[in-house]
Amino acid sequence: MTQTSIWQDDQHTAQYAELCNALYERELAILAQADLSSATAIQHRIKSLPYYIKRTAHAMIQSQCPLDLDTVNGSWSAKQGTKMPLSGQDESAIWQWYQTSKPRLGLVVPVALTDRIILDCIDRLDKQGQGFRTNVCGWFREESKVQAQTFQLLKPNKKVMMAACCGHSWQNNKKVQPVMPTLRELLLSCAINWQNFKQSLFI
Known part of the structure; x- marks a missing residue:
């Protein structure tokens, strides 16, 4: 088993990666425009992003939602x-x-x-x-x-x-x-x- 094959079925790898990327781009754009009063507030938001983005992307990939999943834009x-x-x-x-x-x-x-x-x-x-x-x-x-x-x-x-x-x-x-x-x-x-x-x- 190669390292590549280990991840073949991991949350539909290609879709999952594309979805995470779209969500990161969007959240970072929101952070860039946010009116946050301190560097600490921004750091806390950035620190929590990986957890929530990975959790959301995984949930969307596995969801039985009757909508079309747009992985490029990170939306239904x-x-x-x-x-x-x-x-x-x-x-x-x-x-x-x-x-x-x-x-x-x-x-x-x-x-x-x-x-x-x-x-x-x-x-x-x-x-x-x-x-x-x-x-x-x-x-x-x-x-x-x-x-x-x-x-x-x-x-x-x-x-x-x-x-x-x-x-x-x-x-x-x-x-x-x-x-x-x-x-x-x-x-x-x-x-x-x-x-x-x-x-x-x-x-």
Whole structure:
């Protein structure tokens, strides 16, 4: 066995390497433009990059996601709808879905911004069962109307989750160039259980 053959099946070597390269390029470009106050902050970010990039690339290669994997750009791709997929997303339907699904910590949830849908995950549950907190967007409770001004919790379905994974964007009810999901969102995309949105996969 040669040294080359040892790595032949390691995470589909060529795709994995290409994907890591694309993710590194993107993250370094983001770091170059970031408003970080100290060299220490930059060092911490750079130090953590190898772990998160390798983990994300591996998860994307192994994912059963029904989307096309673009290793050159480090992203998922699928046909974009003409409008944001918000059909059936009225507030009562959304909360009925979450109440019946009994969400758990780590569940991947979609959140609509003004121009696109992002992926977030539950990191804290209300003790009375009246809501939950997500890692980025904060608390969501049925009676709360404040957060709806800037973003809206959605119930997951295939169209919504696909749009979020691909970074599809819309302005004035017209589709525009997709936004590149963050490294965190790409990792969350690999935890989506496409057979049962009420549960997340372990990655």
